[in-house]
Amino acid sequence: MTAAAAELAVGVLCGLYEIRDPGSDSLLEYAPDYAIDQADHILRECAKAGIDLPVDDLLDLIPEWSMLVTRPTRQAPSHR
Numbered sequence: 518m519t520a521a522a523a524e525l526a527v528g529v530l531c532g533l534y535e536i537r538d539p540g541s542d543s544l545l546e547y548a549p550d551y552a553i554d555q556a557d558h559i560l561r562e563c564a565k566a567g568i569d570l571p572v573d574d575l576l577d578l579i580p581e582w583s584m585l586v587t588r589p590t591r592q593a594p595s596h597r
Contacts, residue, residue, distance in 0.1 A: 523571070526563050
């Protein structure tokens, strides 16, 4: 089950990465941080659930978000 969850998370992260720079006629134009915010949320939830994601693959697939993938801890801040 965790392998399927990891594959799904990687797929969603890749999809979010593809829409990170919205065009001028997109609803994402009004929420420019949506993709990275959701990616951050997915990474935190996977860490909380103990789902190991393929970090090396993610660094290749979503290079501009390497700071999210490689940070030492992906736990939610205490104020949440």
